[in-house]
Amino acid sequence: MTVIEAHGLRKAFGTTIALDGVDLRVDEGRILGIIGPNGAGKTTALNAILGLTSFQGELRVLGRDPWAERDRLMRDVCFIADVAVLPRWMRVSQALDYVEGVHPRFDRAKAEALLAKTTIKHTSKIRHLSKGMVAQLHLALVMAIDARLLVLDEPTLGLDILFRKQFYDSLLNDYFDRSRTILVTTHQVEELQHILTDLMFIDRGRIVLSCTMEEFESRYMEVMVHPGQVAAARSLKPMYEREVFGRSILLFDRGVNKDVNRNIDRQQLAALGEVRTPSIADLFVAVVGNQSGTAQASHAHASPAQGSPQ
Amino acid sequence: MNTHSNPMTESSFPSQEATPVALSAARTLYWSIRREIWENRSIYIAPLVAAALFLFGFAINLMAMRRHIAASPLGPAQQHDLFASRFELAASLIMGTGFIVGVFYSLDALYGERRDRSILFWKSLPVSDLTTVLSKLTIPLVILPLVGFVISLATQVIMLVLSSVILMGSGVNTAAPFTEASFFHVTVVLLYHFVTVHGLWYLPLYGWLLMVSAWAPRAPFIWAFVPPFVVCVVEKVALNTSHFREMLQERLIGPGGAMEHNHAEDFTATLIPHHFLSTPGLWTGLAVAAVFLFVAVRLRRYRGPI
Numbered sequence: 088m089t090v091i092e093a094h095g096l097r098k099a100f101g102t103t104i105a106l107d108g109v110d111l112r113v114d115e116g117r118i119l120g121i122i123g124p125n126g127a128g129k130t131t132a133l134n135a136i137l138g139l140t141s142f143q144g145e146l147r148v149l150g151r152d153p154w155a156e157r158d159r160l161m162r163d164v165c166f167i168a169d170v171a172v173l174p175r176w177m178r179v180s181q182a183l184d185y186v187e188g189v190h191p192r193f194d195r196a197k198a199e200a201l202l203a204k205t206t207i208k209h210t211s212k213i214r215h216l217s218k219g220m221v222a223q224l225h226l227a228l229v230m231a232i233d234a235r236l237l238v239l240d241e242p243t244l245g246l247d248i249l250f251r252k253q254f255y256d257s258l259l260n261d262y263f264d265r266s267r268t269i270l271v272t273t274h275q276v277e278e279l280q281h282i283l284t285d286l287m288f289i290d291r292g293r294i295v296l297s298c299t300m301e302e303f304e305s306r307y308m309e310v311m312v313h314p315g316q317v318a319a320a321r322s323l324k325p326m327y328e329r330e331v332f333g334r335s336i337l338l339f340d341r342g343v344n345k346d347v348n349r350n351i352d353r354q355q356l357a358a359l360g361e362v363r364t365p366s367i368a369d370l371f372v373a374v375v376g377n378q379s380g381t382a383q384a385s386h387a388h389a390s391p392a393q394g395s396p397q
Numbered sequence: 398m399n400t401h402s403n404p405m406t407e408s409s410f411p412s413q414e415a416t417p418v419a420l421s422a423a424r425t426l427y428w429s430i431r432r433e434i435w436e437n438r439s440i441y442i443a444p445l446v447a448a449a450l451f452l453f454g455f456a457i458n459l460m461a462m463r464r465h466i467a468a469s470p471l472g473p474a475q476q477h478d479l480f481a482s483r484f485e486l487a488a489s490l491i492m493g494t495g496f497i498v499g500v501f502y503s504l505d506a507l508y509g510e511r512r513d514r515s516i517l518f519w520k521s522l523p524v525s526d527l528t529t530v531l532s533k534l535t536i537p538l539v540i541l542p543l544v545g546f547v548i549s550l551a552t553q554v555i556m557l558v559l560s561s562v563i564l565m566g567s568g569v570n571t572a573a574p575f576t577e578a579s580f581f582h583v584t585v586v587l588l589y590h591f592v593t594v595h596g597l598w599y600l601p602l603y604g605w606l607l608m609v610s611a612w613a614p615r616a617p618f619i620w621a622f623v624p625p626f627v628v629c630v631v632e633k634v635a636l637n638t639s640h641f642r643e644m645l646q647e648r649l650i651g652p653g654g655a656m657e658h659n660h661a662e663d664f665t666a667t668l669i670p671h672h673f674l675s676t677p678g679l680w681t682g683l684a685v686a687a688v689f690l691f692v693a694v695r696l697r698r699y700r701g702p703i
Contacts, residue, residue, distance in 0.1 A: 188428030
């Protein structure tokens with residue numbers, strides 16, 4: 088079943104175009120990571136989905152128009168919009184009381200059980216909690232809500248690595264099941280790679296890449312080329328090339344252009360060097376970096392062989 | 398509220414999960430109002446402090462009077478003055494405090510949540526913008542007058558107890574206020590005043606403040622008070638009239654008919670709601686308030702953190 092469906096989603100702030108005709112479809116049970124540079128339109132897209140901003144085009148979330156029906160939609164949708172939006176004056180017990188009071192799907196016992204695993208006291212005021220504890224509290228509140236869609240916008244920004252790890256572990260182990268859907272944006276891409284089922288790159292208001300993680304793994308390959316094989320490897324038209332410790336790393340896309348790359352297979356690449364699945368971050372740099380690179384003067388250490396994604 | 402100590406909650410939970418209870422709008426409104434009171438404790442602390450300060454002054458005054466009375470006993474008029482007019486003073490002090498709290502509360506109500514970004518949390522919950530604005534309007538409209546009324550009544554009782562204790566045996570008939578039945582009268586007048594003036598007459602005022610609070614990009618205080626002032630000045634300069642200023646004055650001071658309590662024997666005569674309800678200003682005021690509140694609800698939908 089489709090959780091989010093968008094066609095030609097547009098949003099402009101004055102002359103700045105935040106979303107430039109986005110088409111999107113997210114099915115139930117997926118964990119979609121939306122990756123993009125700052126100002127790419129990630130948060131605008133999430134805000135449109137959450138009914139926080141108006142938009143042009145067509146958008147249905149769980150069959151509803153989010154802008155017109157935000158309050159009803161929020162019975163089935165939860166979101167954590169970066170850290171520290173919990174009201175600082177509130178006590179932990181008041182936050183529990185309030186959410187229990189207004190949310191028909193809040194399970195107090197579950198929230199209490201999640202909080203019991205932390206060091207957060209019920210009598211504490213939120214202003215006296217550390218950043219990590221506020222994130223834990225917010226996550227406990229959200230995980231105790233039986234929602235169908237969870238939206239996380241930079242949920243772990245500013246948290247240390249232990250909290251970040253714990254955050255995603257607890258989300259996967261205690262919350263996620265196949266009937267829920269999670270949408271997450273983050274800059275800490277590497278921590279998400281093994282969690283996501285779907286991946287989307289967004290740049291300047293447009294979706295520049297959208298695939299499942301299975302596709303990602305079969306389609307993109309990174310080769311650390313043996314020094315003598317560089318010319319041979321370049322002839323296979325990599326989409327991106329970079330150098331690490333004097334060795335060339337070439338990224339190949341086996342998906343888009345079948346005519347050029349249909350012969351590339353793992354064995355062939357393995358003959359040229361060590362083959363591995365690229366990290367999301369490296370692919371992101373290749374896809375988004377290439378596109379903005381054509382406009383900007385960022386060719387400083389780009390070799391001539393480094394072609395466009397075609 | 399305290400379901401964590403209620404063993405029923407856990408056992409009844411699975412069925413609750415299967416069919417989430419459709420919470421009524423009333424319940425959402427109730428919790429929204431409760432959260433306003435949690436956040437803004439000045440709603441009851443400020444009037445309590447005003448009452449406590451007044452009672453402190455009143456007690457000192459009574460002590461001084463006790464010495465004075467020994468020399469020259471009080472006449473009936475002075476006795477009336479001792480209770481009725483001082484009680485009026487106490488009530489207006491408490492009401493005035495409540496009004497000031499209400500003004501500052503309303504100015505911050507829809508601005509503060511944007512400034513501290515907590516609006517993103519409130520909007521992540523199934524509470525509509527209408528419910529939110531109504532819950533915030535309820536504070537100056539219902540909760541503050543109610544708190545003021547209860548505290549005024551309590552103050553009156555304490556004043557009577559204090560005067561009985563302090564003036565005991567000094568020859569003043571401390572039961573006089575009861576026999577005058579002014580206690581009853583004053584209570585009725587107070588309640589009437591709270592409902593009509595604070596509840597209905599001031600509604601456009603609070604509506605304006607809430608609207609500005611929902612809109613202001615910063616400094617809602619300035620946005621709320623400077624534009625009316627500018628209108629007054631422009632009107633004076635351009636037309637040499639001051640209708641707008643008079644209108645504001647009437648709004649602040651209260652409707653002519655409803656506010657005149659001239660210590661007449663028959664208090665209740667001035668209390669006939671007919672006078673108040675036939676004031677044209679009341680109905681235009683309510684219509685204007687409806688527009689302000691409608692705009693405030695729409696604005697909250699569009700506005701995000703600042």
